[in-house]
Amino acid sequence: MRTVIINREEERTIPAFLEKMLPFRLTDAVRKAAEQPDVGIIEEVRLRRGRCASVTTGGRNIILDVVLGGEEMEGVLNRLCGGSLYAFSDTICRGYITLSGGVRAGICGRAATSSGKIIGVSEVSSIVLRLPHRAPEVGEELCRLIKSMGGRGVLVYSPPGVGKTTVLRGAAAKLASGSCPLRVAVVDTRGELCAGLDMAMMTIDILSGYPRGEGIEIAARTLGAQVIVCDEIGDTGEAEAIMRVHNCGVPLLASAHAASLDELIKKPGILTLHKSRCFGAYAGLSRVSGRLFAYNYEISGWEAANELI
Amino acid sequence: MSLYKVLGALLLLFGGVLCGRALCRRAEAGLLQTEGFVALLKYIRNQIDCYLMPVDRILAGCDPGILMACGLVADADLREIKSFSELLDCCELCVSEATAELLRKFAGELGTSYRDMQLKICDYYIGKLSAERDRLQAELPARRKMIMTICICAFAGVALIMI
Numbered sequence: 001m002r003t004v005i006i007n008r009e010e011e012r013t014i015p016a017f018l019e020k021m022l023p024f025r026l027t028d029a030v031r032k033a034a035e036q037p038d039v040g041i042i043e044e045v046r047l048r049r050g051r052c053a054s055v056t057t058g059g060r061n062i063i064l065d066v067v068l069g070g071e072e073m074e075g076v077l078n079r080l081c082g083g084s085l086y087a088f089s090d091t092i093c094r095g096y097i098t099l100s101g102g103v104r105a106g107i108c109g110r111a112a113t114s115s116g117k118i119i120g121v122s123e124v125s126s127i128v129l130r131l132p133h134r135a136p137e138v139g140e141e142l143c144r145l146i147k148s149m150g151g152r153g154v155l156v157y158s159p160p161g162v163g164k165t166t167v168l169r170g171a172a173a174k175l176a177s178g179s180c181p182l183r184v185a186v187v188d189t190r191g192e193l194c195a196g197l198d199m200a201m202m203t204i205d206i207l208s209g210y211p212r213g214e215g216i217e218i219a220a221r222t223l224g225a226q227v228i229v230c231d232e233i234g235d236t237g238e239a240e241a242i243m244r245v246h247n248c249g250v251p252l253l254a255s256a257h258a259a260s261l262d263e264l265i266k267k268p269g270i271l272t273l274h275k276s277r278c279f280g281a282y283a284g285l286s287r288v289s290g291r292l293f294a295y296n297y298e299i300s301g302w303e304a305a306n307e308l309i
Numbered sequence: 310m311s312l313y314k315v316l317g318a319l320l321l322l323f324g325g326v327l328c329g330r331a332l333c334r335r336a337e338a339g340l341l342q343t344e345g346f347v348a349l350l351k352y353i354r355n356q357i358d359c360y361l362m363p364v365d366r367i368l369a370g371c372d373p374g375i376l377m378a379c380g381l382v383a384d385a386d387l388r389e390i391k392s393f394s395e396l397l398d399c400c401e402l403c404v405s406e407a408t409a410e411l412l413r414k415f416a417g418e419l420g421t422s423y424r425d426m427q428l429k430i431c432d433y434y435i436g437k438l439s440a441e442r443d444r445l446q447a448e449l450p451a452r453r454k455m456i457m458t459i460c461i462c463a464f465a466g467v468a469l470i471m472i
């Protein structure tokens with residue numbers, strides 16, 4: 001198990017553009033919480049209809065003494081959508097809105113369904129604002145790993161909220177920069193992966209909003225990518241697209257939700273990819289206790305994962 | 310009757326004609342502006358239907374001719390207009406009170422619902438505005454006659470009294 005520690009970024013509270021969209025008493029409460037000495041960088045702000053809001057920092061949840069009503073929640077959603085709710089109806093039905101700067105707002109409420117498909121969400125009950133953080137030193141381990149794989153990919157796994165997106169972002173930046181940059185294509189379905197990257201000197205192509213399966217195929221076939229970076233794979237349909245791309249010889253650096261290698265390898269989509277030898281290594285991610293942007297990588301090879309099946 | 314009185318009466322009649330024509334132009338401007346807003350709402354509806362374009366980008370990309378027909382003041386900065394409400398604030402409205410109320414209600418409902426409902430809302434207000442436009446168009450010839458008649462008669466009456 002290898003530990004990677006980096007310097008903490010000075011992003012302690014909500015970005016200014018987002019503050020304007022939130023009620024003042026909420027932003028004031030967040031600011032006061034962030035000023036406490038034992039509180040680090042604010043990672044998430046959670047708004048709840050009729051219940052206390054909260055912030056998440058370093059994996060710890062702090063409850064705020066702020067309760068937002070229904071009208072306030074609707075007003076926040078309207079402002080997050082820039083006064084154009086219809087423009088975000090597709091992503092809201094999938095549970096999120098991506099704002100500028102890579103901020104992702106998770107949305108849930110009362111779903112309206114038709115033939116088992118969500119067609120709308122009303123009475124928004126929770127809005128979760130995930131704030132991205134720049135951590136340029138993160139991802140070095142993944143870069144070394146994928147370059148040593150000889151054309152096979154690397155899959156990063158962890159439970160939600162550990163930092164998979166952060167390390168993928170760092171790895172994509174490192175692979176696409178430096179003295180020998182690779183042509184990196186980032187399939188950024190939710191608009192989070194490339195947030196905050198200074199891409200002027202990077203050989204990086206971004207497929208923003210593309211469904212993962214289609215984005216991965218386009219990156220391999222038409223963009224001539226040397227590495228494809230993608231977040232949160234696991235769907236069976238995506239697995240077929242990834243296998244087609246693997247046959248083209250383009251390695252994939254991706255992430256998936258799983259608490260252990262055993263749980264990861266037993267997911268149907270991942271199992272299919274494992275049997276096709278798409279991934280040469282699986283990197284379990286965990287945080288060094290009490291420290292932000294400090295990660296442990298538990299690297300397992302294909303053979304070790306195969307023994308679990 | 311002295312020559313001055315005759316000239317004065319003619320001037321008053323001329324003033325009546327001018328006043329009538331000004332009022333007729335105002336009535337026509339109201340019709341043209343209503344037509345402009347019908348065109349704008351149709352454009353907004355198409356942009357939502359085809360591209361799910363956010364409101365601020367719809368307005369930023371709109372044909373300046375349509376916006377001018379809606380009464381947008383010449384020095385308005387489209388980059389600063391982020392909503393339909395803000396657009397209305399930057400227009401010199403000469404429409405009827407009923408039309409103005411429709412536009413304010415539309416501004417309040419634009420962007421507050423998902424695609425299908427939003428298109429229905431657009432269709433509803435396009436229908437209402439089109440009906441208002443058709444009503445104004447049908448009434449315009451009669452209104453012109455009435456305005457000119459009243460103005461000329463009023464000024465003629467004043468002229469007669471003074472004479």
